[in-house]
Amino acid sequence: MSAATDPRLYDLDDLRERAERENGGVVDESIPQLADADPDLLGIALVTVGGHIVRSAQSDARFSIQSAVKPFLFALALHDTGGEALDRVGIEPTGEAFDAIKLETGTGRPPNPMVNAGALLTASLVDGDDADARTERILAGLSAFAGRDLRFDEEVADEEHVLGDRNHALAHLMRAEGTLRVGADEAVAVYARACAVMVDAVDLATMGATLANGGRNPVIGERVVSAAIARDVVSVMATCGVYDGSGRWMREVGVPAKSSVSGAIVLSAPGVLGAAVISPPLDERGTSVRGHAVSDALSRDLGLHAFGTLR
Numbered sequence: 001m002s003a004a005t006d007p008r009l010y011d012l013d014d015l016r017e018r019a020e021r022e023n024g025g026v027v028d029e030s031i032p033q034l035a036d037a038d039p040d041l042l043g044i045a046l047v048t049v050g051g052h053i054v055r056s057a058q059s060d061a062r063f064s065i066q067s068a069v070k071p072f073l074f075a076l077a078l079h080d081t082g083g084e085a086l087d088r089v090g091i092e093p094t095g096e097a098f099d100a101i102k103l104e105t106g107t108g109r110p111p112n113p114m115v116n117a118g119a120l121l122t123a124s125l126v127d128g129d130d131a132d133a134r135t136e137r138i139l140a141g142l143s144a145f146a147g148r149d150l151r152f153d154e155e156v157a158d159e160e161h162v163l164g165d166r167n168h169a170l171a172h173l174m175r176a177e178g179t180l181r182v183g184a185d186e187a188v189a190v191y192a193r194a195c196a197v198m199v200d201a202v203d204l205a206t207m208g209a210t211l212a213n214g215g216r217n218p219v220i221g222e223r224v225v226s227a228a229i230a231r232d233v234v235s236v237m238a239t240c241g242v243y244d245g246s247g248r249w250m251r252e253v254g255v256p257a258k259s260s261v262s263g264a265i266v267l268s269a270p271g272v273l274g275a276a277v278i279s280p281p282l283d284e285r286g287t288s289v290r291g292h293a294v295s296d297a298l299s300r301d302l303g304l305h306a307f308g309t310l311r
């Protein structure tokens with residue numbers, strides 16, 4: 001059997017060496033902890049829907065999950081609201097940057113759950129009466145997706161909370177529209193903690209694999225969300241996950257994904273695998289340059305393009 005049919009045989013260290021030839025991009029500087037990231041860090045992991053884990057060197061390096069948390073916040077909000085979250089947040093791509101100060105015309109809802117406005121809202125919709133209770137719920141949910149107890153870095157969360165002026169602006173705007181029903185500062189605090197959750201590439205690939213496996217974590221066998229929720233989340237990753245680069249991403253890579261300012265990308269190929277890459281230098285749309293190259297190669301080599309006919 002070749003790697004084209006069996007991801008378990010894929011040599012991720014070889015892919016890693018090829019991707020290291022890809023240069024360019026700049027490390028995000030929005031908070032000191034991200035600005036200090038090692039630009040040469042490159043970790044890759046795959047987790048199949050059969051629960052098999054494939055990893056490269058540096059796949060155990062920890063980083064803050066940042067926006068790669070957004071699909072999972074959406075999933076938890078759908079789960080905890082019994083689907084009502086779908087009425088509270090749009091699902092249309094914006095063609096704009098991740099932190100654009102813009103809501104859906106007419107409804108005042110965030111345009112989709114993959115941009116900051118949407119994730120501020122979905123983080124406010126999970127179970128819990130206050131910020132601490134919602135944080136605990138999010139940590140428990142993300143841990144179930146990853147199959148390991150995850151925690152957030154308090155310093156990263158504090159910096160994001162203090163320095164996230166655009167997130168505060170979005171939260172206040174949604175309060176003014178009546179779409180955000182918790183306090184603006186509280187909403188930013190919970191979202192900042194969710195972005196500060198520390199993961200490695202294997203954790204993130206397992207989270208992507210749980211979505212690819214219809215909501216059941218394939219490594220530990222635990223159901224986290226329903227198959228219907230997993231399908232909804234992956235659909236919105238496909239259309240909105242790479243912000244204003246989502247169209248190009250779908251054409252080139254063809255695998256639903258979510259990018260993040262830490263340089264992480266999580267991919268979810270339904271029925272096949274989840275994958276994650278961490279490499280901090282970003283292109284102008286906030287997508288990891290080497291992460292994009294790795295995703296291209298994975299898609300091509302494993303025949304993962306949703307609209308390709310190789311598989």
Ligand code: GLU
Nearest residue numbers: 066067098195260261262
């Ligand atoms: N914590 C970041 C922010 O809210 C996440 C953005 C991203 O990863 O794209 O600005």
